[in-house]
Amino acid sequence: MPHHDLAATDLAGAGHALADTIQVDAAPERQSQLSGFHIPEDYAALMSRTGPGTLAGTLRLLDGSGMEIERPRHPAPHEDALLWGVFGSGETCWWLPIRPDPAEWLVVVAGNGHQQLNLTTSDFLGEWLDGRLDLPVLSLPPVRRERVLTPAGLPVERGALEAEAVRDPLAQLQTIIGPGRPWTYEWEALEHELGVRLPSDYKRLHEAYGPEVVLQGIFVCMPDVIVEDHEAHADLLRDGSAAGDLTRIHPEAGGLLFCGSTEGRHLLCWDTANPDPEKWPIVDIDSGVFHGTLTEFLVAELTGAGLGLIDSSLGDPSTWAWPIWGPRPH
Structure with missing residues (x-):
């Protein structure tokens, strides 16, 4: 069984715990719109606290309306994949619903190819922010990023250009x-x-x-x-x-x-x-x-x-x- 074998209450707690580490730049312009969407509980809990917006200056976290708008704009890595995030560099984040329970869904990142990860959404975001995932499909290097979210609808401050980082193929394989x-x-x-x-x-x-x-x-x-x-x-x-x-x-x-x-x-x-x-x-x-x-x-x-x-x-x-x-x- 994958890493997703968690009770929904544990997932919700993980989403709230992640939200506690994220600074929201300003009051959200709107509440997260996820009612009626079948999604992992940790992501729903995160959105309930932060609302949709751009995380670390580059990853747009989508709510229900954002998912519906963005989905036709990006090629899906699988016919059943569900879009939930878009990087400023063009790569995308999806869920792959391999089983009915969202707690068991895989996270998929699509860019230079595609890969699926047996991580919960909150684990993926936390490890990516900490620079602990050298993903081969992602052009962004694995560096620690600021846990700041700019609410949807507000201008995102462009950070300094990232220095060329040495990528490790063995770390990527892992x-x-x-x-x-x-x-x-x-x-x-x-x-x-x-x-x-x-x-x-x-x-x-x-x-x-x-x-x-x-x-x-x-x-x-x-x-x-x-x-x-x-x-x-x-x-x-x-x-x-x-x-x-x-x-x-x-x-x-x-x-x-x-x-x-x-x-x-x-x-x-x-x-x-x-x-x-x-x-x-x-x-x-x-x-x-x-x-x-x-x-x-x-x-x-x-x-x-x-x-x-x-x-x-x-x-x-x-x-x-x-x-x-x-x-x-x-």
């Missing part, structure tokens, strides 16, 4: 699949056997999640068998590669090095032509090249912003072969 289990490896011995240095993001990924990284039909090569797995797939890579540089297969200089596969039988490789393994792109010999690290590739595929090798559609994870709920253990 917002999609949750925490892992720490592991250690003898990397020097593995690299000596393989004949090349491995990308640091691959090492971080397996040190964070252990040897078996299987995500929605993507199978990342396990470190201890990377040599054997590459040798087992070398002929397939050689037969399937297009003409040109991509016909070179490791241990040929700059050749493709197997790093994973998918349930749909896509073969994933690093293109090792660059002497710096931190700059190796990911190659699928059937679909093209992903110019990023393996962890960035996983994030992109899971949020629908990659090469489209897997099904990244939203829905109830309990019906999936490899369930992905969000950042919370389950």
Whole structure:
């Protein structure tokens, strides 16, 4: 069960508790209009205290009338999704009603792709305000934000432009699949056997999640068998590669090095032509090249912003072969 398994009274209390931490810039011009709307109790409780408005200078929290006005203006990430927030940067916040009880709904953020989170609305807002969610679909960096709400209808003061923040693909992956289990490896011995240095993001990924990284039909090569797995797939890579540089297969200089596969039988490789393994792109010999690290590739595929090798559609994870709920253990 997701993190949403809460009684309505507990959710309402969480919404009131969040409201206690938010300063409202001025008296709301109107009361929240949510009568008759079937929504999570924590959001209803928050709106009853603050009214609709813009939170932290960028996220517009909508009441019922705002939802009806804004809904046709934004592409829905799922046919059943319900809009409740719009960022000034263009991304949107939705609820995905996977079950009848709103306490069990998932929060969905849509922007550069889409992702669903097993967080209550109040937890999501609190962690976003604290800068604890590095969401890959959101262009805004994870920084602590002022808990100030400007009521709807009043001008919003523009804050200073945000400095470019370093985004961490592993932290972003953790917002999609949750925490892992720490592991250690003898990397020097593995690299000596393989004949090349491995990308640091691959090492971080397996040190964070252990040897078996299987995500929605993507199978990342396990470190201890990377040599054997590459040798087992070398002929397939050689037969399937297009003409040109991509016909070179490791241990040929700059050749493709197997790093994973998918349930749909896509073969994933690093293109090792660059002497710096931190700059190796990911190659699928059937679909093209992903110019990023393996962890960035996983994030992109899971949020629908990659090469489209897997099904990244939203829905109830309990019906999936490899369930992905969000950042919370389950």
